[in-house]
Amino acid sequence: MVRLCSRCHHRIEQSDGDVAHACPQCGAEAGLEEVLPTPFAVRLFAVCLVGAVLVAGSAVALAIL
Numbered sequence: 001m002v003r004l005c006s007r008c009h010h011r012i013e014q015s016d017g018d019v020a021h022a023c024p025q026c027g028a029e030a031g032l033e034e035v036l037p038t039p040f041a042v043r044l045f046a047v048c049l050v051g052a053v054l055v056a057g058s059a060v061a062l063a064i065l
């Protein structure tokens, strides 16, 4: 499991049975958030967004020429 300290953004990598109660870097005891893997739908949306931006950019470039 990977957790992220919301105070100093330090990544804390730990095994499943091990739970950190404080950030080893800044000592914060609150705000250690579990980092979840990006859902497939969100990745798909990002790919579509990048594709749309590229297509729009090409259209603008052709319109100018």
Ligand SMILES: [Zn+2]
Pocket (backbone or CB within 6 Å): 005, 006, 007, 008, 009, 010, 023, 024, 025, 026, 027, 028
């Ligand atoms: Zn920290």
